[in-house]
Amino acid sequence: MSHSVSAIVRSGTDTSPQLAFEKWEALVTAAFVPLSVTPADGGANGLPPGQFRAHIADTQFEQFGAAVIGATTQRIARTRRHIARSDQDYLLVSIQRTGRARMEQGGRRADWGPGSLVLIDTSRPFAGAHAAEAESVMLRIPLDRLLASTGLAPADLPMATPIAVRGTLAVVAEFLCGLAELGAEADPAAELLAGHGFELLAGALSLIAGDAGYARNSPALIHEVIAAYVRDHHADPAMTVEEVAHACGLSRRSLYRACEQFGGFGALVRRTRLEHARNLLREPGSRSLATIAGAAGFADERNFYRVFRQEMGMTPSEFRAQSA
Structure with a gap:
Protein backbone atom coordinates (compact mmCIF):
# COMPACT_ATOMS: atom_id res chain seq x y z
CA MET A 1 0.00 0.00 0.00
CA SER A 2 1.22 3.52 -0.80
CA HIS A 3 1.15 6.48 1.54
CA SER A 4 1.44 10.18 0.68
CA VAL A 5 2.61 13.33 2.43
CA SER A 6 1.97 16.85 1.10
CA ALA A 7 3.19 20.15 2.54
CA ILE A 8 3.72 23.80 1.64
CA VAL A 9 6.32 25.97 3.38
CA ARG A 10 6.50 29.78 3.16
CA SER A 11 8.46 32.44 4.96
CA GLY A 12 6.53 35.56 5.86
CA THR A 13 5.15 37.62 8.68
CA ASP A 14 4.59 34.65 11.01
CA THR A 15 7.49 32.49 9.83
CA SER A 16 11.07 33.70 9.59
CA PRO A 17 13.19 32.58 6.64
CA GLN A 18 15.38 30.61 9.04
CA LEU A 19 12.42 28.72 10.49
CA ALA A 20 11.00 28.13 7.01
CA PHE A 21 14.26 26.57 5.85
CA GLU A 22 14.45 24.40 8.97
CA LYS A 23 10.94 23.10 8.30
CA TRP A 24 11.78 22.54 4.65
CA GLU A 25 15.00 20.69 5.46
CA ALA A 26 13.10 18.37 7.81
CA LEU A 27 10.48 17.64 5.11
CA VAL A 28 13.07 16.93 2.40
CA THR A 29 15.14 14.75 4.73
CA ALA A 30 12.07 12.72 5.70
CA ALA A 31 11.07 12.25 2.06
CA PHE A 32 14.51 11.37 0.69
CA VAL A 33 17.70 11.08 2.76
CA PRO A 34 19.45 13.20 5.41
CA LEU A 35 20.87 16.35 3.81
CA SER A 36 21.15 20.08 4.42
CA VAL A 37 19.12 22.82 2.74
CA THR A 38 20.23 26.46 2.87
CA PRO A 39 19.35 29.70 1.07
CA ALA A 40 21.36 30.33 -2.07
CA ASP A 41 22.65 33.56 -0.55
CA GLY A 42 24.31 31.54 2.21
CA GLY A 43 22.24 32.75 5.16
CA ALA A 44 18.58 32.55 6.04
CA ASN A 45 18.66 35.96 7.69
CA GLY A 46 19.63 37.55 4.39
CA LEU A 47 16.47 36.36 2.63
CA PRO A 48 13.62 38.88 2.81
CA PRO A 49 10.45 37.58 4.52
CA GLY A 50 7.92 36.11 2.14
CA GLN A 51 10.40 35.24 -0.59
CA PHE A 52 10.93 31.59 0.25
CA ARG A 53 8.24 29.20 -0.98
CA ALA A 54 8.42 25.45 -1.31
CA HIS A 55 6.06 22.53 -1.80
CA ILE A 56 6.31 18.77 -1.80
CA ALA A 57 3.84 15.98 -2.50
CA ASP A 58 5.60 12.70 -1.78
CA THR A 59 4.19 9.21 -2.35
CA GLN A 60 5.88 6.02 -1.20
CA PHE A 61 4.82 3.07 -3.34
CA GLU A 62 5.73 -0.54 -2.59
CA GLN A 63 8.96 -0.57 -4.60
CA PHE A 64 9.93 3.09 -5.05
CA GLY A 65 9.00 6.64 -4.13
CA ALA A 66 7.84 9.56 -6.28
CA ALA A 67 7.59 13.20 -5.31
CA VAL A 68 6.53 16.42 -6.98
CA ILE A 69 8.83 18.99 -5.41
CA GLY A 70 9.43 22.67 -6.03
CA ALA A 71 10.98 25.68 -4.31
CA THR A 72 12.51 29.08 -4.78
CA THR A 73 16.30 29.41 -4.81
CA GLN A 74 18.08 27.02 -2.47
CA ARG A 75 21.23 24.96 -2.02
CA ILE A 76 21.33 21.32 -0.99
CA ALA A 77 24.23 19.18 0.19
CA ARG A 78 24.75 15.62 1.37
CA THR A 79 27.98 15.02 3.26
CA ARG A 80 29.67 11.92 4.63
CA ARG A 81 28.19 12.78 8.01
CA HIS A 82 24.70 12.67 6.47
CA ILE A 83 25.52 9.36 4.78
CA ALA A 84 26.62 7.87 8.10
CA ARG A 85 23.14 8.61 9.49
CA SER A 86 21.39 6.74 6.65
CA ASP A 87 20.24 3.16 6.76
CA GLN A 88 19.41 2.85 3.05
CA ASP A 89 21.13 3.96 -0.17
CA TYR A 90 19.01 5.18 -3.06
CA LEU A 91 19.29 6.17 -6.68
CA LEU A 92 17.52 9.51 -7.16
CA VAL A 93 16.15 10.35 -10.60
CA SER A 94 15.43 14.07 -10.97
CA ILE A 95 13.16 14.94 -13.92
CA GLN A 96 13.10 18.72 -14.32
CA ARG A 97 9.72 20.29 -15.12
CA THR A 98 10.37 24.02 -14.72
CA GLY A 99 13.39 26.15 -13.88
CA ARG A 100 16.96 24.95 -13.76
CA ALA A 101 19.13 22.97 -11.37
CA ARG A 102 22.75 22.00 -10.99
CA MET A 103 24.44 19.17 -9.19
CA GLU A 104 28.00 18.04 -8.44
CA GLN A 105 28.97 14.48 -7.53
CA GLY A 106 32.17 12.49 -7.93
CA GLY A 107 33.91 15.19 -9.95
CA ARG A 108 31.00 15.57 -12.37
CA ARG A 109 28.86 18.67 -12.65
CA ALA A 110 25.41 18.77 -14.23
CA ASP A 111 23.41 21.86 -15.17
CA TRP A 112 20.00 20.99 -16.53
CA GLY A 113 16.49 22.24 -17.19
CA PRO A 114 13.18 20.94 -18.60
CA GLY A 115 13.65 18.10 -21.06
CA SER A 116 16.51 16.50 -19.13
CA LEU A 117 16.98 14.28 -16.11
CA VAL A 118 19.88 13.56 -13.79
CA LEU A 119 20.83 10.53 -11.67
CA ILE A 120 22.19 10.93 -8.13
CA ASP A 121 23.68 8.21 -5.93
CA THR A 122 22.86 8.91 -2.27
CA SER A 123 25.66 6.60 -1.07
CA ARG A 124 28.16 9.29 -2.13
CA PRO A 125 28.38 13.00 -1.20
CA PHE A 126 26.77 15.52 -3.54
CA ALA A 127 25.92 19.22 -3.61
CA GLY A 128 23.67 21.30 -5.80
CA ALA A 129 21.33 24.23 -6.17
CA HIS A 130 17.94 25.01 -7.66
CA ALA A 131 17.07 28.25 -9.40
CA ALA A 132 14.03 30.31 -8.46
CA GLU A 133 10.67 28.64 -8.93
CA ALA A 134 12.15 25.32 -10.04
CA GLU A 135 9.97 22.20 -9.91
CA SER A 136 10.86 18.60 -10.58
CA VAL A 137 9.60 15.07 -10.17
CA MET A 138 12.03 13.17 -7.97
CA LEU A 139 12.02 9.38 -7.98
CA ARG A 140 13.92 7.31 -5.43
CA ILE A 141 14.72 3.65 -5.88
CA PRO A 142 16.52 1.48 -3.31
CA LEU A 143 19.93 1.00 -4.90
CA ASP A 144 20.32 -2.63 -3.89
CA ARG A 145 16.91 -3.55 -5.33
CA LEU A 146 17.65 -1.80 -8.61
CA LEU A 147 21.07 -3.41 -9.04
CA ALA A 148 19.72 -6.88 -8.18
CA SER A 149 16.87 -6.48 -10.68
CA THR A 150 18.91 -5.18 -13.62
CA GLY A 151 22.37 -6.66 -13.02
CA LEU A 152 23.85 -3.19 -13.33
CA ALA A 153 26.67 -1.81 -11.18
CA PRO A 154 26.72 1.76 -9.86
CA ALA A 155 29.61 2.52 -12.22
CA ASP A 156 27.36 1.68 -15.19
CA LEU A 157 25.12 4.68 -14.49
CA PRO A 158 26.25 8.21 -15.44
CA MET A 159 25.71 10.13 -12.20
CA ALA A 160 25.41 13.93 -12.20
CA THR A 161 25.22 14.00 -16.00
CA PRO A 162 22.32 15.63 -17.91
CA ILE A 163 20.41 13.00 -19.91
CA ALA A 164 18.03 14.09 -22.67
CA VAL A 165 14.48 12.85 -22.17
CA ARG A 166 13.49 11.62 -25.62
CA GLY A 167 12.36 8.47 -27.38
CA THR A 168 11.56 5.55 -25.08
CA LEU A 169 12.94 7.52 -22.14
CA ALA A 170 10.37 10.26 -22.77
CA VAL A 171 7.57 7.67 -22.68
CA VAL A 172 8.76 6.37 -19.32
CA ALA A 173 9.28 9.89 -17.92
CA GLU A 174 5.76 10.90 -18.94
CA PHE A 175 4.32 7.83 -17.22
CA LEU A 176 6.29 8.38 -14.02
CA CYS A 177 5.54 12.11 -13.84
CA GLY A 178 1.86 11.31 -14.29
CA LEU A 179 2.12 8.68 -11.57
CA ALA A 180 3.70 11.21 -9.20
CA GLU A 181 0.83 13.62 -9.91
CA LEU A 182 -1.77 10.94 -9.23
CA GLY A 183 0.00 10.06 -6.00
CA ALA A 184 -0.03 13.73 -4.98
CA GLU A 185 -3.79 13.79 -5.56
CA ALA A 186 -4.26 10.53 -3.59
CA ASP A 187 -5.88 9.04 -6.68
CA PRO A 188 -6.56 5.29 -6.15
CA ALA A 189 -5.40 4.66 -9.71
CA ALA A 190 -1.84 5.51 -8.65
CA GLU A 191 -1.56 2.32 -6.61
CA LEU A 192 -2.63 0.21 -9.60
CA LEU A 193 -0.31 1.94 -12.07
CA ALA A 194 2.65 1.81 -9.69
CA GLY A 195 2.81 -1.94 -10.25
CA HIS A 196 4.47 -1.21 -13.62
CA GLY A 197 6.50 1.72 -12.33
CA PHE A 198 9.52 -0.15 -11.00
CA GLU A 199 9.94 -2.26 -14.12
CA LEU A 200 9.61 0.84 -16.30
CA LEU A 201 12.25 2.59 -14.22
CA ALA A 202 14.56 -0.41 -14.39
CA GLY A 203 14.12 -0.63 -18.15
CA ALA A 204 14.79 3.08 -18.64
CA LEU A 205 17.90 2.98 -16.47
CA SER A 206 19.17 -0.03 -18.38
CA LEU A 207 18.79 1.96 -21.59
CA ILE A 208 20.70 4.86 -20.02
CA ALA A 209 23.46 2.43 -19.03
CA GLY A 210 23.62 1.12 -22.60
CA ASP A 211 22.03 -2.25 -21.80
CA ALA A 212 19.25 -2.41 -24.39
CA GLY A 213 18.75 -6.13 -23.78
CA TYR A 214 16.93 -5.62 -20.48
CA ALA A 215 14.65 -3.00 -22.05
CA ARG A 216 13.81 -5.21 -25.03
CA ASN A 217 12.69 -7.95 -22.64
CA SER A 218 10.76 -5.69 -20.28
CA PRO A 219 7.02 -6.32 -20.83
CA ALA A 220 6.00 -3.21 -18.89
CA LEU A 221 8.31 -1.02 -20.97
CA ILE A 222 7.08 -2.50 -24.25
CA HIS A 223 3.44 -2.12 -23.18
CA GLU A 224 3.91 1.53 -22.22
CA VAL A 225 5.73 2.37 -25.46
CA ILE A 226 2.84 0.88 -27.46
CA ALA A 227 0.18 2.56 -25.33
CA ALA A 228 1.97 5.92 -25.59
CA TYR A 229 2.15 5.71 -29.38
CA VAL A 230 -1.53 4.84 -29.59
CA ARG A 231 -2.41 7.74 -27.25
CA ASP A 232 -0.48 10.12 -29.49
CA MET A 239 -3.60 4.12 -38.07
CA THR A 240 -2.54 0.52 -38.77
CA VAL A 241 -0.92 -2.32 -36.88
CA GLU A 242 2.07 -2.15 -39.23
CA GLU A 243 2.56 1.56 -38.52
CA VAL A 244 2.51 1.09 -34.75
CA ALA A 245 4.77 -1.97 -34.85
CA HIS A 246 7.34 -0.15 -37.00
CA ALA A 247 7.26 2.96 -34.79
CA CYS A 248 7.79 0.85 -31.67
CA GLY A 249 10.57 -1.27 -33.18
CA LEU A 250 8.51 -4.48 -33.05
CA SER A 251 7.39 -7.11 -35.49
CA ARG A 252 3.67 -7.43 -36.13
CA ARG A 253 3.64 -10.72 -34.24
CA SER A 254 5.49 -9.22 -31.25
CA LEU A 255 3.04 -6.30 -31.18
CA TYR A 256 0.04 -8.63 -31.07
CA ARG A 257 1.66 -10.69 -28.33
CA ALA A 258 2.49 -7.58 -26.29
CA CYS A 259 -1.08 -6.32 -26.62
CA GLU A 260 -2.62 -9.47 -25.18
CA GLN A 261 -2.72 -7.84 -21.73
CA PHE A 262 -4.88 -5.06 -23.23
CA GLY A 263 -7.30 -7.59 -24.68
CA GLY A 264 -5.68 -7.22 -28.09
CA PHE A 265 -4.44 -4.35 -30.25
CA GLY A 266 -7.92 -3.46 -31.44
CA ALA A 267 -9.21 -3.25 -27.87
CA LEU A 268 -6.36 -0.90 -26.90
CA VAL A 269 -7.13 1.45 -29.79
CA ARG A 270 -10.87 1.30 -29.15
CA ARG A 271 -10.52 2.09 -25.44
CA THR A 272 -8.13 4.95 -26.14
CA ARG A 273 -10.53 6.49 -28.66
CA LEU A 274 -13.47 6.03 -26.32
CA GLU A 275 -11.63 7.74 -23.48
CA HIS A 276 -10.94 10.72 -25.75
CA ALA A 277 -14.57 10.79 -26.85
CA ARG A 278 -15.83 10.66 -23.25
CA ASN A 279 -13.62 13.60 -22.33
CA LEU A 280 -15.01 15.60 -25.26
CA LEU A 281 -18.59 14.70 -24.32
CA ARG A 282 -17.99 15.97 -20.78
CA GLU A 283 -16.91 19.38 -22.04
CA PRO A 284 -19.53 22.15 -22.09
CA GLY A 285 -20.80 23.23 -25.48
CA SER A 286 -22.77 21.78 -28.34
CA ARG A 287 -20.07 20.05 -30.36
CA SER A 288 -21.77 17.61 -32.72
CA LEU A 289 -21.37 13.85 -32.34
CA ALA A 290 -19.91 13.69 -35.85
CA THR A 291 -17.22 16.20 -34.85
CA ILE A 292 -16.44 14.27 -31.67
CA ALA A 293 -16.29 10.99 -33.58
CA GLY A 294 -13.76 12.46 -36.02
CA ALA A 295 -11.66 14.08 -33.30
CA ALA A 296 -11.43 10.77 -31.41
CA GLY A 297 -10.38 8.80 -34.50
CA PHE A 298 -13.58 6.94 -35.38
CA ALA A 299 -14.18 6.39 -39.08
CA ASP A 300 -17.65 7.91 -38.96
CA GLU A 301 -20.47 8.81 -36.59
CA ARG A 302 -22.27 5.50 -37.12
CA ASN A 303 -19.21 3.49 -36.08
CA PHE A 304 -18.70 5.77 -33.08
CA TYR A 305 -22.33 5.35 -31.99
CA ARG A 306 -22.18 1.55 -32.28
CA VAL A 307 -18.86 1.13 -30.43
CA PHE A 308 -19.80 3.61 -27.70
CA ARG A 309 -23.12 1.93 -26.98
CA GLN A 310 -21.53 -1.53 -27.01
CA GLU A 311 -18.77 -0.54 -24.57
CA MET A 312 -20.61 1.95 -22.36
CA GLY A 313 -24.12 0.52 -22.30
CA MET A 314 -25.59 3.88 -23.38
CA THR A 315 -25.52 6.19 -26.36
CA PRO A 316 -23.13 9.15 -26.63
CA SER A 317 -26.07 11.54 -26.19
CA GLU A 318 -27.18 9.76 -23.04
CA PHE A 319 -23.64 9.88 -21.66
CA ARG A 320 -23.41 13.61 -22.36
CA ALA A 321 -26.73 14.28 -20.67
CA GLN A 322 -25.70 12.21 -17.64
CA SER A 323 -22.34 14.00 -17.40
CA ALA A 324 -24.02 17.40 -17.56
Whole structure:
Protein backbone atom coordinates (compact mmCIF):
# COMPACT_ATOMS: atom_id res chain seq x y z
CA MET A 1 0.00 0.00 0.00
CA SER A 2 1.22 3.52 -0.80
CA HIS A 3 1.15 6.48 1.54
CA SER A 4 1.44 10.18 0.68
CA VAL A 5 2.61 13.33 2.43
CA SER A 6 1.97 16.85 1.10
CA ALA A 7 3.19 20.15 2.54
CA ILE A 8 3.72 23.80 1.64
CA VAL A 9 6.32 25.97 3.38
CA ARG A 10 6.50 29.78 3.16
CA SER A 11 8.46 32.44 4.96
CA GLY A 12 6.53 35.56 5.86
CA THR A 13 5.15 37.62 8.68
CA ASP A 14 4.59 34.65 11.01
CA THR A 15 7.49 32.49 9.83
CA SER A 16 11.07 33.70 9.59
CA PRO A 17 13.19 32.58 6.64
CA GLN A 18 15.38 30.61 9.04
CA LEU A 19 12.42 28.72 10.49
CA ALA A 20 11.00 28.13 7.01
CA PHE A 21 14.26 26.57 5.85
CA GLU A 22 14.45 24.40 8.97
CA LYS A 23 10.94 23.10 8.30
CA TRP A 24 11.78 22.54 4.65
CA GLU A 25 15.00 20.69 5.46
CA ALA A 26 13.10 18.37 7.81
CA LEU A 27 10.48 17.64 5.11
CA VAL A 28 13.07 16.93 2.40
CA THR A 29 15.14 14.75 4.73
CA ALA A 30 12.07 12.72 5.70
CA ALA A 31 11.07 12.25 2.06
CA PHE A 32 14.51 11.37 0.69
CA VAL A 33 17.70 11.08 2.76
CA PRO A 34 19.45 13.20 5.41
CA LEU A 35 20.87 16.35 3.81
CA SER A 36 21.15 20.08 4.42
CA VAL A 37 19.12 22.82 2.74
CA THR A 38 20.23 26.46 2.87
CA PRO A 39 19.35 29.70 1.07
CA ALA A 40 21.36 30.33 -2.07
CA ASP A 41 22.65 33.56 -0.55
CA GLY A 42 24.31 31.54 2.21
CA GLY A 43 22.24 32.75 5.16
CA ALA A 44 18.58 32.55 6.04
CA ASN A 45 18.66 35.96 7.69
CA GLY A 46 19.63 37.55 4.39
CA LEU A 47 16.47 36.36 2.63
CA PRO A 48 13.62 38.88 2.81
CA PRO A 49 10.45 37.58 4.52
CA GLY A 50 7.92 36.11 2.14
CA GLN A 51 10.40 35.24 -0.59
CA PHE A 52 10.93 31.59 0.25
CA ARG A 53 8.24 29.20 -0.98
CA ALA A 54 8.42 25.45 -1.31
CA HIS A 55 6.06 22.53 -1.80
CA ILE A 56 6.31 18.77 -1.80
CA ALA A 57 3.84 15.98 -2.50
CA ASP A 58 5.60 12.70 -1.78
CA THR A 59 4.19 9.21 -2.35
CA GLN A 60 5.88 6.02 -1.20
CA PHE A 61 4.82 3.07 -3.34
CA GLU A 62 5.73 -0.54 -2.59
CA GLN A 63 8.96 -0.57 -4.60
CA PHE A 64 9.93 3.09 -5.05
CA GLY A 65 9.00 6.64 -4.13
CA ALA A 66 7.84 9.56 -6.28
CA ALA A 67 7.59 13.20 -5.31
CA VAL A 68 6.53 16.42 -6.98
CA ILE A 69 8.83 18.99 -5.41
CA GLY A 70 9.43 22.67 -6.03
CA ALA A 71 10.98 25.68 -4.31
CA THR A 72 12.51 29.08 -4.78
CA THR A 73 16.30 29.41 -4.81
CA GLN A 74 18.08 27.02 -2.47
CA ARG A 75 21.23 24.96 -2.02
CA ILE A 76 21.33 21.32 -0.99
CA ALA A 77 24.23 19.18 0.19
CA ARG A 78 24.75 15.62 1.37
CA THR A 79 27.98 15.02 3.26
CA ARG A 80 29.67 11.92 4.63
CA ARG A 81 28.19 12.78 8.01
CA HIS A 82 24.70 12.67 6.47
CA ILE A 83 25.52 9.36 4.78
CA ALA A 84 26.62 7.87 8.10
CA ARG A 85 23.14 8.61 9.49
CA SER A 86 21.39 6.74 6.65
CA ASP A 87 20.24 3.16 6.76
CA GLN A 88 19.41 2.85 3.05
CA ASP A 89 21.13 3.96 -0.17
CA TYR A 90 19.01 5.18 -3.06
CA LEU A 91 19.29 6.17 -6.68
CA LEU A 92 17.52 9.51 -7.16
CA VAL A 93 16.15 10.35 -10.60
CA SER A 94 15.43 14.07 -10.97
CA ILE A 95 13.16 14.94 -13.92
CA GLN A 96 13.10 18.72 -14.32
CA ARG A 97 9.72 20.29 -15.12
CA THR A 98 10.37 24.02 -14.72
CA GLY A 99 13.39 26.15 -13.88
CA ARG A 100 16.96 24.95 -13.76
CA ALA A 101 19.13 22.97 -11.37
CA ARG A 102 22.75 22.00 -10.99
CA MET A 103 24.44 19.17 -9.19
CA GLU A 104 28.00 18.04 -8.44
CA GLN A 105 28.97 14.48 -7.53
CA GLY A 106 32.17 12.49 -7.93
CA GLY A 107 33.91 15.19 -9.95
CA ARG A 108 31.00 15.57 -12.37
CA ARG A 109 28.86 18.67 -12.65
CA ALA A 110 25.41 18.77 -14.23
CA ASP A 111 23.41 21.86 -15.17
CA TRP A 112 20.00 20.99 -16.53
CA GLY A 113 16.49 22.24 -17.19
CA PRO A 114 13.18 20.94 -18.60
CA GLY A 115 13.65 18.10 -21.06
CA SER A 116 16.51 16.50 -19.13
CA LEU A 117 16.98 14.28 -16.11
CA VAL A 118 19.88 13.56 -13.79
CA LEU A 119 20.83 10.53 -11.67
CA ILE A 120 22.19 10.93 -8.13
CA ASP A 121 23.68 8.21 -5.93
CA THR A 122 22.86 8.91 -2.27
CA SER A 123 25.66 6.60 -1.07
CA ARG A 124 28.16 9.29 -2.13
CA PRO A 125 28.38 13.00 -1.20
CA PHE A 126 26.77 15.52 -3.54
CA ALA A 127 25.92 19.22 -3.61
CA GLY A 128 23.67 21.30 -5.80
CA ALA A 129 21.33 24.23 -6.17
CA HIS A 130 17.94 25.01 -7.66
CA ALA A 131 17.07 28.25 -9.40
CA ALA A 132 14.03 30.31 -8.46
CA GLU A 133 10.67 28.64 -8.93
CA ALA A 134 12.15 25.32 -10.04
CA GLU A 135 9.97 22.20 -9.91
CA SER A 136 10.86 18.60 -10.58
CA VAL A 137 9.60 15.07 -10.17
CA MET A 138 12.03 13.17 -7.97
CA LEU A 139 12.02 9.38 -7.98
CA ARG A 140 13.92 7.31 -5.43
CA ILE A 141 14.72 3.65 -5.88
CA PRO A 142 16.52 1.48 -3.31
CA LEU A 143 19.93 1.00 -4.90
CA ASP A 144 20.32 -2.63 -3.89
CA ARG A 145 16.91 -3.55 -5.33
CA LEU A 146 17.65 -1.80 -8.61
CA LEU A 147 21.07 -3.41 -9.04
CA ALA A 148 19.72 -6.88 -8.18
CA SER A 149 16.87 -6.48 -10.68
CA THR A 150 18.91 -5.18 -13.62
CA GLY A 151 22.37 -6.66 -13.02
CA LEU A 152 23.85 -3.19 -13.33
CA ALA A 153 26.67 -1.81 -11.18
CA PRO A 154 26.72 1.76 -9.86
CA ALA A 155 29.61 2.52 -12.22
CA ASP A 156 27.36 1.68 -15.19
CA LEU A 157 25.12 4.68 -14.49
CA PRO A 158 26.25 8.21 -15.44
CA MET A 159 25.71 10.13 -12.20
CA ALA A 160 25.41 13.93 -12.20
CA THR A 161 25.22 14.00 -16.00
CA PRO A 162 22.32 15.63 -17.91
CA ILE A 163 20.41 13.00 -19.91
CA ALA A 164 18.03 14.09 -22.67
CA VAL A 165 14.48 12.85 -22.17
CA ARG A 166 13.49 11.62 -25.62
CA GLY A 167 12.36 8.47 -27.38
CA THR A 168 11.56 5.55 -25.08
CA LEU A 169 12.94 7.52 -22.14
CA ALA A 170 10.37 10.26 -22.77
CA VAL A 171 7.57 7.67 -22.68
CA VAL A 172 8.76 6.37 -19.32
CA ALA A 173 9.28 9.89 -17.92
CA GLU A 174 5.76 10.90 -18.94
CA PHE A 175 4.32 7.83 -17.22
CA LEU A 176 6.29 8.38 -14.02
CA CYS A 177 5.54 12.11 -13.84
CA GLY A 178 1.86 11.31 -14.29
CA LEU A 179 2.12 8.68 -11.57
CA ALA A 180 3.70 11.21 -9.20
CA GLU A 181 0.83 13.62 -9.91
CA LEU A 182 -1.77 10.94 -9.23
CA GLY A 183 0.00 10.06 -6.00
CA ALA A 184 -0.03 13.73 -4.98
CA GLU A 185 -3.79 13.79 -5.56
CA ALA A 186 -4.26 10.53 -3.59
CA ASP A 187 -5.88 9.04 -6.68
CA PRO A 188 -6.56 5.29 -6.15
CA ALA A 189 -5.40 4.66 -9.71
CA ALA A 190 -1.84 5.51 -8.65
CA GLU A 191 -1.56 2.32 -6.61
CA LEU A 192 -2.63 0.21 -9.60
CA LEU A 193 -0.31 1.94 -12.07
CA ALA A 194 2.65 1.81 -9.69
CA GLY A 195 2.81 -1.94 -10.25
CA HIS A 196 4.47 -1.21 -13.62
CA GLY A 197 6.50 1.72 -12.33
CA PHE A 198 9.52 -0.15 -11.00
CA GLU A 199 9.94 -2.26 -14.12
CA LEU A 200 9.61 0.84 -16.30
CA LEU A 201 12.25 2.59 -14.22
CA ALA A 202 14.56 -0.41 -14.39
CA GLY A 203 14.12 -0.63 -18.15
CA ALA A 204 14.79 3.08 -18.64
CA LEU A 205 17.90 2.98 -16.47
CA SER A 206 19.17 -0.03 -18.38
CA LEU A 207 18.79 1.96 -21.59
CA ILE A 208 20.70 4.86 -20.02
CA ALA A 209 23.46 2.43 -19.03
CA GLY A 210 23.62 1.12 -22.60
CA ASP A 211 22.03 -2.25 -21.80
CA ALA A 212 19.25 -2.41 -24.39
CA GLY A 213 18.75 -6.13 -23.78
CA TYR A 214 16.93 -5.62 -20.48
CA ALA A 215 14.65 -3.00 -22.05
CA ARG A 216 13.81 -5.21 -25.03
CA ASN A 217 12.69 -7.95 -22.64
CA SER A 218 10.76 -5.69 -20.28
CA PRO A 219 7.02 -6.32 -20.83
CA ALA A 220 6.00 -3.21 -18.89
CA LEU A 221 8.31 -1.02 -20.97
CA ILE A 222 7.08 -2.50 -24.25
CA HIS A 223 3.44 -2.12 -23.18
CA GLU A 224 3.91 1.53 -22.22
CA VAL A 225 5.73 2.37 -25.46
CA ILE A 226 2.84 0.88 -27.46
CA ALA A 227 0.18 2.56 -25.33
CA ALA A 228 1.97 5.92 -25.59
CA TYR A 229 2.15 5.71 -29.38
CA VAL A 230 -1.53 4.84 -29.59
CA ARG A 231 -2.41 7.74 -27.25
CA ASP A 232 -0.48 10.12 -29.49
CA HIS A 233 -1.89 8.87 -32.80
CA HIS A 234 -5.35 7.39 -32.06
CA ALA A 235 -7.11 10.38 -33.68
CA ASP A 236 -5.90 9.12 -37.08
CA PRO A 237 -8.57 6.69 -38.31
CA ALA A 238 -6.05 5.25 -40.78
CA MET A 239 -3.60 4.12 -38.07
CA THR A 240 -2.54 0.52 -38.77
CA VAL A 241 -0.92 -2.32 -36.88
CA GLU A 242 2.07 -2.15 -39.23
CA GLU A 243 2.56 1.56 -38.52
CA VAL A 244 2.51 1.09 -34.75
CA ALA A 245 4.77 -1.97 -34.85
CA HIS A 246 7.34 -0.15 -37.00
CA ALA A 247 7.26 2.96 -34.79
CA CYS A 248 7.79 0.85 -31.67
CA GLY A 249 10.57 -1.27 -33.18
CA LEU A 250 8.51 -4.48 -33.05
CA SER A 251 7.39 -7.11 -35.49
CA ARG A 252 3.67 -7.43 -36.13
CA ARG A 253 3.64 -10.72 -34.24
CA SER A 254 5.49 -9.22 -31.25
CA LEU A 255 3.04 -6.30 -31.18
CA TYR A 256 0.04 -8.63 -31.07
CA ARG A 257 1.66 -10.69 -28.33
CA ALA A 258 2.49 -7.58 -26.29
CA CYS A 259 -1.08 -6.32 -26.62
CA GLU A 260 -2.62 -9.47 -25.18
CA GLN A 261 -2.72 -7.84 -21.73
CA PHE A 262 -4.88 -5.06 -23.23
CA GLY A 263 -7.30 -7.59 -24.68
CA GLY A 264 -5.68 -7.22 -28.09
CA PHE A 265 -4.44 -4.35 -30.25
CA GLY A 266 -7.92 -3.46 -31.44
CA ALA A 267 -9.21 -3.25 -27.87
CA LEU A 268 -6.36 -0.90 -26.90
CA VAL A 269 -7.13 1.45 -29.79
CA ARG A 270 -10.87 1.30 -29.15
CA ARG A 271 -10.52 2.09 -25.44
CA THR A 272 -8.13 4.95 -26.14
CA ARG A 273 -10.53 6.49 -28.66
CA LEU A 274 -13.47 6.03 -26.32
CA GLU A 275 -11.63 7.74 -23.48
CA HIS A 276 -10.94 10.72 -25.75
CA ALA A 277 -14.57 10.79 -26.85
CA ARG A 278 -15.83 10.66 -23.25
CA ASN A 279 -13.62 13.60 -22.33
CA LEU A 280 -15.01 15.60 -25.26
CA LEU A 281 -18.59 14.70 -24.32
CA ARG A 282 -17.99 15.97 -20.78
CA GLU A 283 -16.91 19.38 -22.04
CA PRO A 284 -19.53 22.15 -22.09
CA GLY A 285 -20.80 23.23 -25.48
CA SER A 286 -22.77 21.78 -28.34
CA ARG A 287 -20.07 20.05 -30.36
CA SER A 288 -21.77 17.61 -32.72
CA LEU A 289 -21.37 13.85 -32.34
CA ALA A 290 -19.91 13.69 -35.85
CA THR A 291 -17.22 16.20 -34.85
CA ILE A 292 -16.44 14.27 -31.67
CA ALA A 293 -16.29 10.99 -33.58
CA GLY A 294 -13.76 12.46 -36.02
CA ALA A 295 -11.66 14.08 -33.30
CA ALA A 296 -11.43 10.77 -31.41
CA GLY A 297 -10.38 8.80 -34.50
CA PHE A 298 -13.58 6.94 -35.38
CA ALA A 299 -14.18 6.39 -39.08
CA ASP A 300 -17.65 7.91 -38.96
CA GLU A 301 -20.47 8.81 -36.59
CA ARG A 302 -22.27 5.50 -37.12
CA ASN A 303 -19.21 3.49 -36.08
CA PHE A 304 -18.70 5.77 -33.08
CA TYR A 305 -22.33 5.35 -31.99
CA ARG A 306 -22.18 1.55 -32.28
CA VAL A 307 -18.86 1.13 -30.43
CA PHE A 308 -19.80 3.61 -27.70
CA ARG A 309 -23.12 1.93 -26.98
CA GLN A 310 -21.53 -1.53 -27.01
CA GLU A 311 -18.77 -0.54 -24.57
CA MET A 312 -20.61 1.95 -22.36
CA GLY A 313 -24.12 0.52 -22.30
CA MET A 314 -25.59 3.88 -23.38
CA THR A 315 -25.52 6.19 -26.36
CA PRO A 316 -23.13 9.15 -26.63
CA SER A 317 -26.07 11.54 -26.19
CA GLU A 318 -27.18 9.76 -23.04
CA PHE A 319 -23.64 9.88 -21.66
CA ARG A 320 -23.41 13.61 -22.36
CA ALA A 321 -26.73 14.28 -20.67
CA GLN A 322 -25.70 12.21 -17.64
CA SER A 323 -22.34 14.00 -17.40
CA ALA A 324 -24.02 17.40 -17.56
